[in-house]
Each structure stands twice: as structure tokens, then as C-alpha cells.
Amino acid sequence: QVQLVESGGETVEAGGSLRLSCAASGGPYSYAMAWFRQAPGKEREFVAAIGWSSTSDEYGRPVKGRFTISRGNAKNTIFLQMNSLKPDDTAVYYCAAGETRGDWTYWGQGTQVTVSS
Numbered sequence: 590q591v592q593l594v595e596s597g598g599e600t601v602e603a604g605g606s607l608r609l610s611c612a613a614s615g616g617p618y619s620y621a622m623a624w625f626r627q628a629p630g631k632e633r634e635f636v637a638a639i640g641w642s643s644t645s646d647e648y649g650r651p652v653k654g655r656f657t658i659s660r661g662n663a664k665n666t667i668f669l670q671m672n673s674l675k676p677d678d679t680a681v682y683y684c685a686a687g688e689t690r691g692d693w694t695y696w697g698q699g700t701q702v703t704v705s706s
Contacts, residue, residue, distance in 0.1 A: 591616035591695040593684045598700030601674055605704075609669040611684030611697060621690045622667045624658060626680035626702075636682070638690055639667060647690075651677070674704045 597609040611622065623638035637658035639646045646658050657670040671678065681701050685693035 591620070591686055593686060593695055593697035595682065595684045595697045595700040598682060598702045600703040600705060603674060603676055603704055603706050605674050606670070606672045607674060607702060609671070609682055609700060609702070611667050611669075613665045613686060613695075616695075619664075620686040620688060620695075622660070623685045623690070623693060624667075624669045625683045625685060625693075626678075627683070627699075628677075628680040631680075633683070634680075637669060640690070671702075674702075676704045676706045678702060679704050 591613055592615045593611055593613050595611045601607050619641045621638060621640050624636040625633050626636050627633040635649045636652055637648045637656055639658045639660055655673045659668050681699040683699045684697040686695040687693045
């Protein structure tokens with residue numbers, strides 16, 4: 590059973606930066622991994638995804654050009670570098686993993702990011 594643990598969420602001022610981490614344990618690390626977010630009263634939204642080989646990544650339109658997803662050398666950890674943060678980025682950010690993109694079988698508990706104006 591794969592377990593995912595997110596960290597790094599906190600309150601930051603608009604225009605600031607934050608780096609989230611997600612550590613995977615308990616299973617093979619040859620999975621695609623991704624970040625999603627959910628703001629109060631809104632549906633969960635795709636943020637970014639990265640493949641096993643780290644050669645391909647993709648981003649949701651609201652964050653493209655501001656956020657960067659990457660995978661650590663040990664492959665079982667991914668990061669989300671968030672720059673030029675906006676109040677609209679306020680949400681609980683979730684890490685997900687799956688054998689293929691779109692098949693997000695495993696989910697973390699989430700980490701809160703709050704961007705103050």
C-alpha cells in the first residue's frame with residue numbers, strides 16, 4: 590500500500606514563493622505523481638503531474654509558468670515549487686500517485702496553503 594505524505598504548506602503573502610514536498614512509501618516508486626488542490630466550496634483541481642522518468646511534466650492552466658513540479662533523486666519524493674503566489678492559490682494541496690497519469694489511485698492527506706493579499 591503506497592502512502593503519501595505532503596509537507597510545506599503555510600501562510601505566505603501574495604507574490605511570495607513556497608515549496609511543497611510529497612514523500613511516498615510502501616510501494617514501487619515507478620508511478621506517475623501529481624499535485625491537485627481544493628479550495629473551500631470548489632471542486633478539486635489539477636495542478637501538475639510528472640512521469641516516472643521526470644522527462645515529461647504537465648500543468649493546469651492557472652499555474653502554468655508559475656509552478657514547477659520535480660522529482661527528487663530518490664524518485665520517491667516530488668516537489669512543487671510555487672512562485673508569484675496569488676490569493677486564488679489558497680487551497681489544500683494534495684499529492685497523488687498512480688501507475689499511469691489519470692489513474693490516481695493513492696492520495697495524501699493534504700497540506701494547507703494560504704496566500705494573503
